[in-house]
Amino acid sequence: MFPIRDHNPSARTPYVTYAIIALNVLVFMLEPSINGDQMVLAGFWRDWAMIPAAVTQGGELRGIFTSMFLHAGILHLGGNMLFLWVFGDNLEDQMGPVGFAAFYLACGVAAALTHIAADPGSPIPTVGASGAIAGVMGGYLLLFPKAKVDVLVIFVFFFWVFTISAWVVLGVWFAIQLFSGLGAPASNGGVAYWAHAGGFFAGVLLTLPVWLKRGARGFWLRNDGHPPHPGARYSRSNVPLIRRKR
Numbered sequence: 001m002f003p004i005r006d007h008n009p010s011a012r013t014p015y016v017t018y019a020i021i022a023l024n025v026l027v028f029m030l031e032p033s034i035n036g037d038q039m040v041l042a043g044f045w046r047d048w049a050m051i052p053a054a055v056t057q058g059g060e061l062r063g064i065f066t067s068m069f070l071h072a073g074i075l076h077l078g079g080n081m082l083f084l085w086v087f088g089d090n091l092e093d094q095m096g097p098v099g100f101a102a103f104y105l106a107c108g109v110a111a112a113l114t115h116i117a118a119d120p121g122s123p124i125p126t127v128g129a130s131g132a133i134a135g136v137m138g139g140y141l142l143l144f145p146k147a148k149v150d151v152l153v154i155f156v157f158f159f160w161v162f163t164i165s166a167w168v169v170l171g172v173w174f175a176i177q178l179f180s181g182l183g184a185p186a187s188n189g190g191v192a193y194w195a196h197a198g199g200f201f202a203g204v205l206l207t208l209p210v211w212l213k214r215g216a217r218g219f220w221l222r223n224d225g226h227p228p229h230p231g232a233r234y235s236r237s238n239v240p241l242i243r244r245k246r
Contacts, residue, residue, distance in 0.1 A: 002079075003086045003169055004161070007148035007231035014089035016097045020104065021081050024129055027069045028077050049125030050112050056120040063125075068108035070127035080129045086149070087140045088133075090227070094143060094210050103206055107135020107199045114198020118181070126192050131199035134177070138203025141170040142211050146225035150234070167225075174200050 032040040050067035054060040071077040092100040111131020145167040181193035
């Protein structure tokens with residue numbers, strides 16, 4: 001289930017969101033993985049990825065910051081940037097460019113620290129913007145729980161597009177990260193579930209001042225949890241059904 005757009009237009013151009021996306025794409029294009037040299041790539045991960053054991057045992061802190069701009073593949077990059085593109089503009093609209101940039105970095109650091117706390121001795125490199133983007137999702141959920149989001153659902157060879165509330169999309173996503181983190185070791189070499197959960201929780205906490213400034217619960221009540229402006233209208237999405245050929 002992938003969010004492809006929301007119905008929550010921003011009042012200003014989200015230059016910081018666009019810049020973060022562009023920076024992630026640029027860094028990915030410069031990564032050694034593009035050239036396929038695994039030895040060079042391993043050294044690159046060692047120098048710039050976030051390795052919990054290197055932080056806890058060697059005091060190497062740079063990976064906490066640099067890892068959030070690295071990705072392990074085109075699908076990893078594409079999925080993260082899609083989520084940032086859908087949800088980032090509205091947080092930047094509410095926080096302002098400087099505030100949003102600081103918020104994004106803080107969520108990324110919080111996600112990395114949560115991952116380290118879950119398995120401080122892990123030697124496995126961790127990369128990706130998903131922890132920081134999880135923070136964006138957490139902040140979005142606090143401010144706009146009933147904003148409409150279009151999601152693409154893929155089941156084998158069938159595709160559907162549904163419009164559902166943000167609290168469903170983001171709440172289910174967070175629950176998956178939390179329960180997956182409880183059921184799998186942090187150093188399993190796959191998805192950094194605890195980083196996602198930590199980033200999401202940090203995003204909610206760091207967005208609290210914005211929510212309180214706008215009236216807290218009154219902000220929800222005035223608009224019944226929807227954004228305080230008319231939602232975007234789109235023509236009906238026509239996603240073709242693709243069936244298995246006999």
